[in-house]
Amino acid sequence: MSAGRILIVDDDPHIRRVMRTTLVAQGYEVSDARTAEEAIDKIRGENYDLVLLDVNLPGMGGLEACRMIRGMRASMEPAIIMLTVRDSEKDKVEALDAGADDYVTKPFGTPELLARIRAAIRRMPMASEEALQSIRLGDGVTVDFQSHQVRVRDREIRLTPKECQLLRYFAAHPNRTIPHRELLQAVWGADYGDELEYLRVFVNQLRKKIEANPARPKYLLTDPWVGYRFRPPE
Amino acid sequence: MDGSGQFAKRAGVAAIRLAAAIAATAAITFFCFRLIAVNATTAGFCYLVEVLIVATVWGLMEAVVTSIAAMLCFNFFFFPPVGTLTVADSRNWVALFAFLATSLIAGQLSAYAKRRTREAVDRQEEMERLYALSRAILQTDPREVPARQIASQIVETFKLPGVALDDHAHGEIHCAGSEHLADLERVLRKGPDSFIPPGPATPIVVSPVRLGGEEIGALAMWDSNLSETALQSVSNLAAIGLDRARAQQVTAQAEAARQSQELKSTLMDALAHEFKTPLTSIKAAATALLSQAVPKLPEHQELLAIIDEDADRLSRLVTEAIQMARIEGGTLQLNRGLYAPAVLISAALRDMRHRTEGRRVEVQIPENLPLVFVDAGLVQLALRQVIDNSLKFSSPDGSLTIAARPEEGSVLITVADEGPGIPERELERIFEKFYRSPGHHRVAGTGMGLTVAREILRAHGGNIVVKNLPGAGSEFCLVLGAAPPENL
Numbered sequence: 001m002s003a004g005r006i007l008i009v010d011d012d013p014h015i016r017r018v019m020r021t022t023l024v025a026q027g028y029e030v031s032d033a034r035t036a037e038e039a040i041d042k043i044r045g046e047n048y049d050l051v052l053l054d055v056n057l058p059g060m061g062g063l064e065a066c067r068m069i070r071g072m073r074a075s076m077e078p079a080i081i082m083l084t085v086r087d088s089e090k091d092k093v094e095a096l097d098a099g100a101d102d103y104v105t106k107p108f109g110t111p112e113l114l115a116r117i118r119a120a121i122r123r124m125p126m127a128s129e130e131a132l133q134s135i136r137l138g139d140g141v142t143v144d145f146q147s148h149q150v151r152v153r154d155r156e157i158r159l160t161p162k163e164c165q166l167l168r169y170f171a172a173h174p175n176r177t178i179p180h181r182e183l184l185q186a187v188w189g190a191d192y193g194d195e196l197e198y199l200r201v202f203v204n205q206l207r208k209k210i211e212a213n214p215a216r217p218k219y220l221l222t223d224p225w226v227g228y229r230f231r232p233p234e
Numbered sequence: 235m236d237g238s239g240q241f242a243k244r245a246g247v248a249a250i251r252l253a254a255a256i257a258a259t260a261a262i263t264f265f266c267f268r269l270i271a272v273n274a275t276t277a278g279f280c281y282l283v284e285v286l287i288v289a290t291v292w293g294l295m296e297a298v299v300t301s302i303a304a305m306l307c308f309n310f311f312f313f314p315p316v317g318t319l320t321v322a323d324s325r326n327w328v329a330l331f332a333f334l335a336t337s338l339i340a341g342q343l344s345a346y347a348k349r350r351t352r353e354a355v356d357r358q359e360e361m362e363r364l365y366a367l368s369r370a371i372l373q374t375d376p377r378e379v380p381a382r383q384i385a386s387q388i389v390e391t392f393k394l395p396g397v398a399l400d401d402h403a404h405g406e407i408h409c410a411g412s413e414h415l416a417d418l419e420r421v422l423r424k425g426p427d428s429f430i431p432p433g434p435a436t437p438i439v440v441s442p443v444r445l446g447g448e449e450i451g452a453l454a455m456w457d458s459n460l461s462e463t464a465l466q467s468v469s470n471l472a473a474i475g476l477d478r479a480r481a482q483q484v485t486a487q488a489e490a491a492r493q494s495q496e497l498k499s500t501l502m503d504a505l506a507h508e509f510k511t512p513l514t515s516i517k518a519a520a521t522a523l524l525s526q527a528v529p530k531l532p533e534h535q536e537l538l539a540i541i542d543e544d545a546d547r548l549s550r551l552v553t554e555a556i557q558m559a560r561i562e563g564g565t566l567q568l569n570r571g572l573y574a575p576a577v578l579i580s581a582a583l584r585d586m587r588h589r590t591e592g593r594r595v596e597v598q599i600p601e602n603l604p605l606v607f608v609d610a611g612l613v614q615l616a617l618r619q620v621i622d623n624s625l626k627f628s629s630p631d632g633s634l635t636i637a638a639r640p641e642e643g644s645v646l647i648t649v650a651d652e653g654p655g656i657p658e659r660e661l662e663r664i665f666e667k668f669y670r671s672p673g674h675h676r677v678a679g680t681g682m683g684l685t686v687a688r689e690i691l692r693a694h695g696g697n698i699v700v701k702n703l704p705g706a707g708s709e710f711c712l713v714l715g716a717a718p719p720e721n722l
Binding site (some may be wrong): 110112194 | 513546581
C-alpha cells in the first residue's frame with residue numbers, strides 16, 4: 001500500500017525528476033503536471049492526498065491554481081504545499097490565503113520537504129478529538145467535521161483539511177488559551193512552532209467562515225502574544 | 235546712413251503734400267471765384283473745410299501752410315476791395331484766426347488719433363510677437379541648450395540684431411543674432427558700465443530674468459524698441475522657458491532612473507528564478523542522497539555535503555544580490571510588525587544552525603525589552619549577515635556573545651566576538667560594497683553582507699556601528715528604534 005498519492009506541479013523537468021525519484025523511493029504514488037491547467041485536469045480525474053504546487057507556473061500561475069483547486073468539489077480535498085523562490089512574509093501569506101496548507105521556499109532540503117509532506121497528509125485526529133463529529137454554534141452555524149463543512153442556515157461552506165483540523169483542535173480544548181506553538185505542532189506537525197503567520201491566516205479564514213462578524217469574533221479569540229482561545233456558545 | 239535716407243524721403247513726402255495743399259487752395263479759389271461766383275461767406279466755409287481735411291489727413295504743418303494760403307486767397311479774391319490784400323481789415327484777422335484755430339485743433343486731434351492708432355497697432359504687433367515667442371518657448375527642443383534656443387527665438391520674433399541670455403543655473407551666457415554679440419556678452423558679464431555707447435543713449439537694454447522673486451538669469455538686447463511691458467513679458471517668458479527646461483530635465487532624469495531601477499528589479503526577479511530553479515534540483519538531489527539510510531563511504535558523504543553546502547551558498551548569494559538591488563533601487567518595502575527582539579534573534583540563530591554548529595554562542599537578553607516595529611524578515615537577514623561575519627572573522631574556538639539592551643527609545647542588539655579585532659582604518663570601510671579585508675582573502679564571502687545589513691537598518695531609521703573591544707575582538711551594534719506606544 002502506498003504512503004499517499006502526490007501530484008507534483010512544476011514547469012522545470014529536473015525538479016519534477018528529482019522529486020519523483022525521491023518521493024517514489026519513499027513509497028508515494030507520484031504523478032506530475034507541467035502547468036496549472038494540466039494539474040487541474042488531473043485533479044478532476046483522480047484523487048490525490050497532496051499537491052506540490054509551484055507558485056511560478058506558466059499560464060494562470062500557482063496562486064490562481066490553488067484557489068481553483070480549493071473551489072473544486074472533489075470527493076477528497078487534497079492538501080496543498082506551495083513551492084516558491086520568494087520568501088518574504090507577504091508571499092507566504094498570499095500563498096496561505098489562496099488556500100495552501102503549507103509553504104516551502106526553494107531551494108529546500110529533501111528531509112525538510114518530506115517532513116512537511118508527512119505533516120500535511122497526516123489526517124489521523126488525536127483521541128480526544130476523534131469523538132467530535134460536529135459542533136453547533138450560535139446564529140444557526142453548524143460545523144460538521146466528517147464532511148469538512150460549515151452550514152450557515154441553508155448555505156454550505158467547505159473547510160480545507162487544515163482549517164478543519166485547526167477548528168477541531170479548538171473545539172476539543174474549549175475555554176483554554178492554546179499557545180501558538182501547541183496549535184502549530186498539533187495541526188501541522190512536530191517540526192513547526194514559529195510559523196505565526198500560518199495561524200494568523202488560518203484563524204482569519206476560519207473567522208470568515210464561522211463568525212457573524214469576523215472583525216469582532218465571538219468564538220475564536222486572540223490572546224495577544226500568547227495564542228488563541230475557543231469560546232463555545234453558552 | 236539709414237537715418238539720412240529716411241529723412242530725405244520724409245522731406246520729399248512733405249514737399250509733395252505742401253504743393254498739393256497749395257494746389258487745392260488754388261483750385262477752391264478758382265472754383266468759387268470763377269465758376270460759380272459764390273459770396274464771401276460760402277468761400278470762407280469752403281476754405282475752412284479744406285483746412286479741416288488737410289489737418290485731419292496730413293497733419294499740423296501742412297494745415298498751417300494751407301491756412302495761410304487760404305487766408306491770403308480769401309482776402310485777395312473775396313474781401314472788398316477785391317483784388318487787393320487789405321491786411322488791416324479786422325475781418326481778415328478773424329478769418330486767419332478761424333483757419334489757424336481749425337487747423338491746430340483738427341491737426342492735434344488727428345495727430346493724437348493717429349498716434350493712438352499707431353500705438354494700438356504696435357501693441358497688437360507686440361502682443362502677437364509675444365504670443366509667437368511664448369509658443370516657440372513652449373516648443374523648445376529638450377535635447378538642445380534651452381538658453382540658446384530662447385535667445386535665438388527672441389532674435390527671430392522681434393527681428394533684433396543681437397540678444398544675449400545669461401542662465402545663472404549653468405553660469406553660461408548664450409548669444410543669438412549677428413551683431414554686437416561681444417558687447418552684449420560683456421555687459422552681462424561685467425555690468426552695464428563696461429560698455430561705452432557711441433551716442434547719448436545706450437542701445438543695450440538689460441533686464442533681469444526672475445522666477446518667483448529669484449533671479450535665475452539676465453537678458454541683454456541690442457536696439458530693442460520694445461515697450462516696458464513687452465520687455466517685462468519677454469523676460470518673464472525667458473524665465474518660464476528656462477524653468478520649464480529645467481523641470482523637464484529633472485523629470486527626464488528621474489524617469490530614466492526609475493526605468494533603469496524597474497528594469498533592474500525585474501531582471502533580478504527573473505534571475506532569481508532562473509538561478510534558484512536548478513539550485514532546487516541540485517539541493518534536493520544532494521540532500522536526498524545524504525539522508526538515505528544506506529551506508530556510504532565517508533568520502534561520498536563528504537562530497538555530497540559539499541554539493542549541498544555550496545548549493546546553499548549560491549542560493550544565499552542570489553538572495554543577497556536581489557536584496558541589495560532592491561535596497562539600492564529604493565524599492566525595498568518594509569513589511570513592519572511588532573516583534574520582541576528575543577524572537578528576532580532566536581529566529582536568526584535558528585536559520586544559521588548549520589553555521590553555528592560547534593561554536594560557542596551566548597545569548598544574553600534581559601526580560602522586559604521593549605518591542606520593535608520592524609520588517610522581521612529583513613532584520614533577521616541583517617542579523618544573520620552580522621553573525622555570519624563575526625563567525626567568519628574570529629577563531630573557531632572563540633565564543634560569540636549576542637546581547638540586547640534598551641537605550642533611550644532604542645533597542646541595541648550587539649554581536650561581540652573574540653577574534654583579532656578590526657584594524658582601525660578598516661572600521662568604516664567594512665560596510666562598503668564588495669569590500670574584503672586585505673588580510674582575509676581566503677575567507678568565503680561576497681563582500682556584500684555588511685552593506686546589506688547596514689542598508690536594512692538604515693531603511694528602518696536605525697544603524698549599525700562597529701568598534702573594537704578593549705581586550706580583544708570586535709563588537710557590532712545594531713540600533714533599532716523601539717516601537718512607539720501607539721503601535722502597541
